[in-house]
């Protein structure tokens with residue numbers, strides 16, 4: 001379950017995450033218009049090409065909805081049903097649930113289901129990638145599955161506006177890390193080893 005999220009390093013190597021080893025989740029947070037949806041689409045596309053089935057949760061205005069036809073199922077975050085989610089994610093084989101605008105998932109039953117899904121994902125051919133607002137993710141208003149995503153310490157931060165935001169992906173930032181904010185698709189990432197890398201997501 002390999003997802004390409006961009007290029008980086010001195011040689012512009014492809015940067016990917018393997019969701020089968022280490023934490024089964026990847027969090028994409030950032031400011032509005034920073035390129036969060038585009039990174040979610042790049043990850044979804046590469047996962048699918050590598051043979052992972054997709055289930056999507058995104059508003060229809062999200063670029064992620066472009067992948068809906070090739071996904072096993074696609075749901076609107078304002079209209080989630082736990083039975084449908086369970087049915088869509090059941091069965092053998094690698095499957096990734098990809099969420100865009102995650103702060104729109106507010107139904108308590110769906111939120112509880114997400115928590116259980118995430119907790120049982122590891123070693124179980126399941127993964128979760130979620131993109132959302134850096135302000136809202138895992139704040140007191142949203143203290144459920146988002147906390148587990150943060151604890152997994154894997155993710156990308158696009159256009160950070162405060163060093164404190166590094167905590168969302170499990171790293172400590174200095175003010176220097178804020179200097180490249182405002183470039184769409186430019187992200188600081190923690191691939192799971194706690195190292196901060198700067199990457200650029202392709203616009204596909």
Ligand SMILES: Nc1ncnc2c1ncn2[C@@H]1O[C@H](COP(=O)(O)OP(=O)(O)OP(=O)(O)O)[C@@H](O)[C@H]1O
Nearest residue numbers: 031032033034035036037038039184185201202203
């Ligand atoms: N990797 C990229 N390379 C170049 N331009 C990009 C990239 N990612 C995003 N953009 C530009 O930034 C715009 C916003 O991208 P995107 O919709 O992915 O961001 P977002 O953070 O999800 O925004 P929103 O706040 O609308 O949800 C795009 O229309 C595109 O023009």
Ligand SMILES: [Mg+2]
Nearest residue numbers: 036037062101
């Ligand atoms: Mg978006």
